Amino acid sequence: MSSVTEFSDLLHPLPAADDLEHDRRRRRTRRWLIGLSVLLVATIPVAVSLGPASIPLETTARIIGRQLFGLPLQVDWSASEESIIWLSRVPRVLLGAAVGAGLAIAGVALQALTRNILAEPYLLGVTSGASTLAAAAILFGFGASVGSLSLTGSAFIGALAAGVAVFLLARVSGQMTSTRLVLSGVSIGYVLHALTSLLIFASDDPDAGRSVLFWVLGSLTLATHGSAVLTLAVVLATLMLLLYWARPLDALAIGDGTAQTLGLSPTRLRAMVMVLIALCVGALVAASGGIGFVGLIIPHVARLCVGTAHRRLLPVAALLGGIFLIWADVLARSVLSPQELPLGIVTALLGAPLLFLLVRRLNPTQ
Amino acid sequence: MISAQDISVGYDDRLVIQGVSLEAGPGEVLGLIGPNGSGKSTLLRTLYAALRPRAGLVSIDGDPVTALRGTELARKIAVVAQETPSDLPITVADMVLLGRTAQRGALAAFDREDHRAAAQALTRVGVRDLADRRYATLSGGEKQRVLIARMLAQQADHLLLDEPTNHLDIRHQHELLRLVGQLGLTTVIVLHDLNLAARYCTKLVMLQRGRVVANGTPDTVLTSELIREVYEVNAERVSLGAHLQLVFSPLEEAVTVS
Known part of the structure; x- marks a missing residue:
């Protein structure tokens, strides 16, 4: 017996108050949002206290309390502890939260734009663009006098240039389809990847090659209060705009035809979201290098929690991404301590098995 | 009422539709028939302003469709088009709720009333119990009904359907078209199967190479x-x-x- 009623029963009087369990859906989303927010807030001080130099959680909390809120606490910790906590780890953890959240929402948006569950920020070639110019900055030291600022600046310019190139390549006579977007992102990515390798190959400084690799694989070591706050601001602004476009993204995720018949303009929307994502990912890569897998995995995990509607999905993905990257970074700085692993290696090692599990779960016939 | 007056539509330098006129009055089910490549889908896309005609005028209840803004048009016309399925695990409930975009505008949140409308639409086409299933896991017949539910949630009084019976078995083809007829809305439907067109359409327009070759009741056209x-x-x-x-x-x- 099929679960579908027979057609002769159709168009009969309707049950009065069926609202698709509206309240249950809202409660479920609210529970995830509150739970994950609490988890993120709790994660931050714990993650700050962890690292090669382990500092008790209580001391960590007191240092943060004194620095952040100016609490009149008695100083019973060393100056180096204070500097490790406040100048190094706090910005690092905040930057981790921002970058993780940013990559996750960028992944969500790109998967909707391309209707492809394998889309992630790497796909747009934006990360590769940032890496190429960052490698050039490290290896050939242009603007070396301004130090890390030139590295960040180069990365941002590289990201934007790549984004623009992908955008122009994908746009044929005013139309930009999801397939073209994927293909041009992949081809630009390959070219830039080859350029980066060529730069490393052409450089005669082996140490520089290593530091390029470290940067390409992603790291939060360059975090400062300034970069953390700036990145957080960029990510929050991106999240707000994407939430504003949540419904159009829902429609785009189903198809251009659907979006159009619901009164939306798919090509214009795709162009606007694409520019937004290129700017956001440019800022993320500039601050932390090319951290992979977060933008691919977290959207899928978030969908398992609250479904595909972007109004619910985006904030949940942001929180999950932030928490995930903070802990990945704790591992990166603890596992081989005092040596530090590139963050991209940790996210890939954590992310790949997770992806494998998800792929098995996502079998459409189940 | 949907009407097209002497429209011509083309891609690049090729005209696909030439001087076509048609009219679907209130409650009529107008079937567009014709061989492959005769311009049926192009004509349908022009009716909902996805394509602009090079010449002529498409109007709905007297207003030219090109003068209507996106959501204004979506409140008047609902469409089931051919579309490649998405990879993303969208649920049936979310799929149908999207139809409410036409009523709410693109930016407002869906409230309880929207959820009620979606539930009613699902109930009306007999798939209320599929609400939490993933759209991609449904059978062809279930998918078409969900798309019809989305059209109903949209609360437009004109329906356009592009070969909705594709991939359906014979029973489901008949069920679907009977349902469309029972809705009592002004409908334009592209059909390949002439027997289905004869049975379920009140009026037929037959196209050949972008021109109307016959227009009238199934009995006079076929x-x-x-x-x-x-x-x-x-x-x-x-x-x-x-x-x-x-x-x-x-x-x-x-x-x-x-």
Whole structure:
């Protein structure tokens, strides 16, 4: 017996108050949002206290309390502890939260734009663009006098240039389809990847090659209060705009035809979201290098929690991404301590098995 | 009422539709028929302003469609188009709720009333219990009903459907078209199967190479002569109760209905 009623029963009087369990859906989303927010807030001080130099959680909390809120606490910790906590780890953890959240929402948006569950920020070639110019900055030291600022600046310019190139390549006579977007992102990515390798190959400084690799694989070591706050601001602004476009993204995720018949303009929307994502990912890569897998995995995990509607999905993905990257970074700085692993290696090692599990779960016939 | 007056539509330098006029009055089910490449889908896309005609005018209840803003148009016309399925695990409930975009605008949140409308639409087409399933896991017939539910949630009074019976078995083809007829809305529907068109459409427009070759009731349009000329097959008309039924055979073979 099929679960579908027979057609002769159709168009009969309707049950009065069926609202698709509206309240249950809202409660479920609210529970995830509150739970994950609490988890993120709790994660931050714990993650700050962890690292090669382990500092008790209580001391960590007191240092943060004194620095952040100016609490009149008695100083019973060393100056180096204070500097490790406040100048190094706090910005690092905040930057981790921002970058993780940013990559996750960028992944969500790109998967909707391309209707492809394998889309992630790497796909747009934006990360590769940032890496190429960052490698050039490290290896050939242009603007070396301004130090890390030139590295960040180069990365941002590289990201934007790549984004623009992908955008122009994908746009044929005013139309930009999801397939073209994927293909041009992949081809630009390959070219830039080859350029980066060529730069490393052409450089005669082996140490520089290593530091390029470290940067390409992603790291939060360059975090400062300034970069953390700036990145957080960029990510929050991106999240707000994407939430504003949540419904159009829902429609785009189903198809251009659907979006159009619901009164939306798919090509214009795709162009606007694409520019937004290129700017956001440019800022993320500039601050932390090319951290992979977060933008691919977290959207899928978030969908398992609250479904595909972007109004619910985006904030949940942001929180999950932030928490995930903070802990990945704790591992990166603890596992081989005092040596530090590139963050991209940790996210890939954590992310790949997770992806494998998800792929098995996502079998459409189940 | 949907009407097209003397429209021509083209891609690049090629005209696909030339000087076509049609009119679907309130509650009518107008079938667009014709061989592959005759311009049926292009014509349908022009009716909902996805394509702009090079010449002529498409209007809905007297207003030119190109003058209507996106959501204004979506409140008047709902469409089930052919679309490649998405990878993303969208649920049936979310799919149908999207139809409410036309009523709410693109930016407002869906409230309880929208959820009620979606639930009603699902109930009306008999798939309320599929609400939490993933759209991609449904059978072809279930998918089409969900798309019809989305059209209903949209609360437009004009429906456009592009070959909705594709991939459906015979029973589901009939069920779907009977449902469309029962909705009582002004409908334009692209159909390949002439027997389904004969049975469920109140009016037919037959296209050949972008031009209208016949326009009228199924009985006047679906003549053996015209079908032989346009489709290049033999067609024998038989009566099945009150319905016209066609039996086809290749041109080289003679038709004999015993």
